[in-house]
Amino acid sequence: MASGWAQDGAEQQQIDSTVEDALARVRGELPKGESLTECEECGETIPEARRLAIPGVRLCVSCQALEDKRRQSFAGYNRRGSKDSQLR
Template identity: 75%
Template sequence: MAGGWAKDGAEQAQIDDTVEDALQRVRSEIPTGESLVDCEECGEPIPEARRRAVPGVRLCVACQAERDEAQETVSPYNRRGSKDSQLR
């Protein structure tokens, strides 16, 4: 049951867009390339086990935890699909 200017059945398209946006965001955050030996923020050594477990890792566990906490929360709602939602 779509409302506003959305077509009937548009809910699934909105859900699909929300899931795809979340996947793109997560994929863009995956490290790539060769892992660093020392953390690029604090300079502490990155343990060998972490470098093997996360290819392309650039931060130590402590700095990564700080970055994860500071990262802005992304809204789970996709507001692109409905003009009605833009009016709220």
């Protein structure tokens, strides 16, 4: 049972909203269009198997690994707030 300013079920709504935001962000980052034969970053040839497996691929495996590592630092959104703000 929720108390205070939150409605009943607000926790699940927050969870659902966070998941929907994350899915929308990831879907927006998916490659689109025709796959490139050469990497946008380094110019290396992208193997045919990779181009067939991932339609719209733009980076070779090495450059994609670096890009994935860079994106891991994305923190997302903190929807919880602090306990102090909930007690006021």
